[in-house]
Amino acid sequence: MKIVALAGGVGGAKLAHGLALTLPPENLTIVVNTGDDFVHLGLQICPDLDTVCYTLAGLDNPETGWGRRDETWAAMRNIARLGGPTWFNLGDQDLGTHLERTRRLQAGQPLSAITRAFCAAWGVGPVVLPMSDDPVRTLVETVDEGILAFQEYFVRRRCEPVVRGFVFQGADAARPAPGVVEALEAADAVIFCPSNPWVSIGPILAVKPLQAIIAAKPVWAVSPIVGGQAIKGPAAKMYRELGIEPSALAVARQYQNLLTGLVMDEVDREQAEAVRATGVRPYVTNTIMRSVEDRKALAEEVLRCCQ
Amino acid sequence: MKIVALAGGVGGAKLAHGLALTLPPENLTIVVNTGDDFVHLGLQICPDLDTVCYTLAGLDNPETGWGRRDETWAAMRNIARLGGPTWFNLGDQDLGTHLERTRRLQAGQPLSAITRAFCAAWGVGPVVLPMSDDPVRTLVETVDEGILAFQEYFVRRRCEPVVRGFVFQGADAARPAPGVVEALEAADAVIFCPSNPWVSIGPILAVKPLQAIIAAKPVWAVSPIVGGQAIKGPAAKMYRELGIEPSALAVARQYQNLLTGLVMDEVDREQAEAVRATGVRPYVTNTIMRSVEDRKALAEEVLRCCQ
Numbered sequence: 001m002k003i004v005a006l007a008g009g010v011g012g013a014k015l016a017h018g019l020a021l022t023l024p025p026e027n028l029t030i031v032v033n034t035g036d037d038f039v040h041l042g043l044q045i046c047p048d049l050d051t052v053c054y055t056l057a058g059l060d061n062p063e064t065g066w067g068r069r070d071e072t073w074a075a076m077r078n079i080a081r082l083g084g085p086t087w088f089n090l091g092d093q094d095l096g097t098h099l100e101r102t103r104r105l106q107a108g109q110p111l112s113a114i115t116r117a118f119c120a121a122w123g124v125g126p127v128v129l130p131m132s133d134d135p136v137r138t139l140v141e142t143v144d145e146g147i148l149a150f151q152e153y154f155v156r157r158r159c160e161p162v163v164r165g166f167v168f169q170g171a172d173a174a175r176p177a178p179g180v181v182e183a184l185e186a187a188d189a190v191i192f193c194p195s196n197p198w199v200s201i202g203p204i205l206a207v208k209p210l211q212a213i214i215a216a217k218p219v220w221a222v223s224p225i226v227g228g229q230a231i232k233g234p235a236a237k238m239y240r241e242l243g244i245e246p247s248a249l250a251v252a253r254q255y256q257n258l259l260t261g262l263v264m265d266e267v268d269r270e271q272a273e274a275v276r277a278t279g280v281r282p283y284v285t286n287t288i289m290r291s292v293e294d295r296k297a298l299a300e301e302v303l304r305c306c307q
Numbered sequence: 308m309k310i311v312a313l314a315g316g317v318g319g320a321k322l323a324h325g326l327a328l329t330l331p332p333e334n335l336t337i338v339v340n341t342g343d344d345f346v347h348l349g350l351q352i353c354p355d356l357d358t359v360c361y362t363l364a365g366l367d368n369p370e371t372g373w374g375r376r377d378e379t380w381a382a383m384r385n386i387a388r389l390g391g392p393t394w395f396n397l398g399d400q401d402l403g404t405h406l407e408r409t410r411r412l413q414a415g416q417p418l419s420a421i422t423r424a425f426c427a428a429w430g431v432g433p434v435v436l437p438m439s440d441d442p443v444r445t446l447v448e449t450v451d452e453g454i455l456a457f458q459e460y461f462v463r464r465r466c467e468p469v470v471r472g473f474v475f476q477g478a479d480a481a482r483p484a485p486g487v488v489e490a491l492e493a494a495d496a497v498i499f500c501p502s503n504p505w506v507s508i509g510p511i512l513a514v515k516p517l518q519a520i521i522a523a524k525p526v527w528a529v530s531p532i533v534g535g536q537a538i539k540g541p542a543a544k545m546y547r548e549l550g551i552e553p554s555a556l557a558v559a560r561q562y563q564n565l566l567t568g569l570v571m572d573e574v575d576r577e578q579a580e581a582v583r584a585t586g587v588r589p590y591v592t593n594t595i596m597r598s599v600e601d602r603k604a605l606a607e608e609v610l611r612c613c614q
Binding site: 041042043071072074075076077078079081082083084085091092093094095096097099100102103104106117118121122 | 348349350378379381382383384385386388389390391392398399400401402403404406407409410413424425428429
């Protein structure tokens with residue numbers, strides 16, 4: 001069974017890792033959100049791509065949820081001493097990734113080719129692709145502070161401003177990265193990892209040619225909302241600020257036209273029939289991934305749903 | 308007594324440190340070669356400026372002669388794993404300097420202002436200035452490999468190619484950095500630190516407006532050639548390849564029109580009268596700086612010569 005998984009940050013990376021532990025590498029392609037990407041200190045930073053690749057390579061930092069394991073911070077300490085910007089923290093090993101990626105981009109290599117090369121160097125088996133080699137930038141429309149670039153909202157303002165919408169700048173013109181359409185066309189099913197529907201899966205679906213191809217496939221999503229809360233990140237807060245009660249049902253409704261089924265947590269079992277009433281098949285299980293075994297177990301269940 | 312010192316890399320930084328330990332900070336300006344500067348991994352690297360500033364701040368690495376004390380190498384290890392360029396090594400703390408400098412340059416700050424701000428942050432007392440905020444690039448004309456950019460010759464090719472000349476690209480159009488002309492005009496004497504005459508002091512003197520101002524001042528140089536050898540670096544090799552026997556006398560002849568006197572090592576005492584015959588006053592002493600005390604002692608002797 002060939003699978004394409006769409007993923008954003010930490011939650012998406014965990015399920016992607018479970019899928020990588022379960023499927024032969026040639027049967028899995030992971031398409032990653034690049035709407036969070038930005039240039040900082042002259043470096044091209046791709047937070048979701050790095051989180052997914054580091055997690056699949058076993059290089060991820062389980063304490064922070066971003067960056068590298070056993071990280072050091074000498075460069076940022078020196079930047080701080082020089083009065084430079086410290087609101088976006090970058091570790092020393094992680095800086096190596098950004099420096100080499102930026103060098104290759106400036107030499108004309110596309111992000112997808114760079115990501116493939118990095119995955120080969122890190123021993124990552126499945127193909128990991130950015131949704132597009134063209135720039136797509138997530139902008140957050142806020143009630144009180146106007147439009148914020150994503151990292152300004154997410155890191156510098158710690159998701160505090162009240163949101164009223166999102167813009168995926170460049171998405172209309174963005175072409176899917178080489179390999180994305182081919183992988184989707186060959187896929188037996190598509191999995192939406194438990195990533196933020198608004199700002200992780202949303203930007204991928206905003207790349208125009210992708211939605212029609214995905215709509216023709218069996219699609220299973222794993223709800224990132226459990227017991228009315230996001231495991232990590234601002235998804236639940238975003239739902240509330242947009243006037244929607246955060247719930248597995250809300251996730252099912254948001255993806256409704258695309259979904260075959262929704263994997264939802266035990267604690268939300270009472271929403272299963274309401275999900276079914278929207279035309280989406282519910283599957284109830286434990287979706288919290290505390291250990292690597294949890295990732296693999298959830299991946300196996302989601303794959304059984306897809307069969 | 309107000310002093311301007313011209314300096315390049317390690318030897319120049321050591322004497323500059325000695326001068327900084329001897330003179331009140333407001334009486335010393337150090338003008339540094341930027342002909343070695345280059346862009347690598349998207350970063351603006353200024354090797355001589357960094358060596359001088361790190362040395363004055365006590366942050367220098369005494370083992371390597373470049374970069375930072377107690378350095379770590381996590382970023383470069385990751386770049387190496389990703390197949391990136393490793394011929395020019397950059398430590399993690401040092402990367403912080405290059406990242407913040409590059410950020411400020413891209414934001415429109417001139418190199419001289421950035422250097423002043425960095426020196427303030429590092430607690431460096433004397434004013435340290437690049438010779439120019441405009442780009443001057445030292446090119447090495449070689450017998451067998453054509454023209455090489457300085458770091459290609461110096462680091463990647465380890466000074467192996469035989470040289471036949473040097474070009475200071477951009478020097479004709481380069482304006483002295485703000486503060487350089489003012490410091491020279493106010494100076495009671497100018498000191499050429501024991502840096503490479505060809506590729507450290509040479510590029511500074513190639514910035515057109517400087518030579519005439521310097522020629523009107525008492526100028527003392529410290530010979531970087533001791534016993535026919537350079538303490539560090541390719542100066543002696545360059546003299547030989549250009550058909551000149553490397554010696555203190557050769558240094559005196561090279562700077563002849565500008566020099567009041569030459570501080571030369573005890574081992575070269577027999578050349579003193581030949582130096583005097585060129586119209587340059589010789590002063591013979593121990594010029595090898597093994598310790599911080601040596602730096603201070605030599606600085607005190609050079610300053611006495613200038614009086």
